[in-house]
Amino acid sequence: MSHPILMDCDPGHDDAIALILALSSPELKPLAVTTSAGNQTQEKTLNNALRILTLLNRSDIPVASGAVKPLSRELIIADSVHGESGLDGPELPEPGFAAQSMSAVALMAQKLAESPEPVTLVPTGPLTNIALLLASHPALHAKIERIVLMGGAAGVGNWTPAAEFNIFVDPEAADIVFKSGVPITMCGLDVTHQALILSSDIERMRAINNPVAKCVAELLDFFMIFHQDPKWGFAGAPLHDPCTIAWLLKPELFSSQDCWVGVETSGELTQGMTVVDRYHLTGQAANATVLFDIDREGFVDLLIEALYRYSA
Numbered sequence: 154m155s156h157p158i159l160m161d162c163d164p165g166h167d168d169a170i171a172l173i174l175a176l177s178s179p180e181l182k183p184l185a186v187t188t189s190a191g192n193q194t195q196e197k198t199l200n201n202a203l204r205i206l207t208l209l210n211r212s213d214i215p216v217a218s219g220a221v222k223p224l225s226r227e228l229i230i231a232d233s234v235h236g237e238s239g240l241d242g243p244e245l246p247e248p249g250f251a252a253q254s255m256s257a258v259a260l261m262a263q264k265l266a267e268s269p270e271p272v273t274l275v276p277t278g279p280l281t282n283i284a285l286l287l288a289s290h291p292a293l294h295a296k297i298e299r300i301v302l303m304g305g306a307a308g309v310g311n312w313t314p315a316a317e318f319n320i321f322v323d324p325e326a327a328d329i330v331f332k333s334g335v336p337i338t339m340c341g342l343d344v345t346h347q348a349l350i351l352s353s354d355i356e357r358m359r360a361i362n363n364p365v366a367k368c369v370a371e372l373l374d375f376f377m378i379f380h381q382d383p384k385w386g387f388a389g390a391p392l393h394d395p396c397t398i399a400w401l402l403k404p405e406l407f408s409s410q411d412c413w414v415g416v417e418t419s420g421e422l423t424q425g426m427t428v429v430d431r432y433h434l435t436g437q438a439a440n441a442t443v444l445f446d447i448d449r450e451g452f453v454d455l456l457i458e459a460l461y462r463y464s465a
């Protein structure tokens with residue numbers, strides 16, 4: 154039986170690849186895709202989600218747009234990483250279907266209420282929509298099995314020395330999510346910086362030679378550019394967001410530790426930092442399963458297998 158999920162994303166190259174992985178996996182049943190503002194504006198991330206689902210011929214999956222800005226801050230975008238469109242690189246089809254007229258929160262609430270079984274939320278952008286959902290629908294918390302999110306870091310940040318991008322964009326939203334009491338899996342930079350895609354992996358993908366694999370290879374060609382700067386010390390590009398789906402599909406690829414995680418909302422130098430109590434120093438009960446290591450080759454093989462499924 155396939156496991157119901159709701160994907161809230163800001164595509165975004167790695168968000169797009171997370172969608173492609175999830176939608177090729179019979180173990181998962183995406184009930185809806187909602188978009189957050191983050192890598193680009195809400196208008197562009199919505200358009201990108203529709204373009205990717207059009208490429209995949211999945212107009213059956215309802216899409217809805219979320220908040221245009223963080224809960225109490227102005228939006229910061231990552232066009233330096235993802236380009237002017239938010240998905241620069243490949244030629245993508247124009248959307249072949251329209252978004253729902255209801256909001257992201259209304260669509261997620263409807264899907265949760267209708268689902269006979271608990272649903273896993275998979276946010277891979279800033280947590281604005283998820284925080285609004287949790288705050289406005291407390292009765293639906295029981296319908297959420299878990300939140301498997303990409304965001305944060307136990308170690309260093311990637312947008313500031315202390316903060317990872319998704320959490321930095323909307324720390325107040327992240328604070329609400331980490332305090333919600335809903336079980337959380339945190340795919341932070343500790344693990345995603347090991348989920349590196351190398352040039353040789355991209356060539357394996359390109360050789361699959363179907364339109365989806367070609368698109369992923371071209372997305373990664375562009376995504377590599379930002380990460381080639383020697384300051385990062387990466388041998389490839391860290392494929393952050395697909396780690397969420399990979400953990401759902403194959404948790405044995407990862408090592409993890411249950412920890413208390415707090416979010417810094419007001420620090421002068423540390424806004425958006427996730428404070429991870431790895432040594433149980435605070436005495437606070439764990440609120441997240443934090444991922445620390447990944448079997449990189451197993452992760453790449455999982456992606457490659459997914460891309461072959463689009464050849465049928």
Ligand code: BDR
Nearest residue numbers: 165167231277318319393
């Ligand atoms: C996160 O920021 C975004 O640019 C990526 O899509 C990912 O979700 C990594 O910090």
Ligand code: CA
Nearest residue numbers: 165168277278
């Ligand atoms: Ca993202």
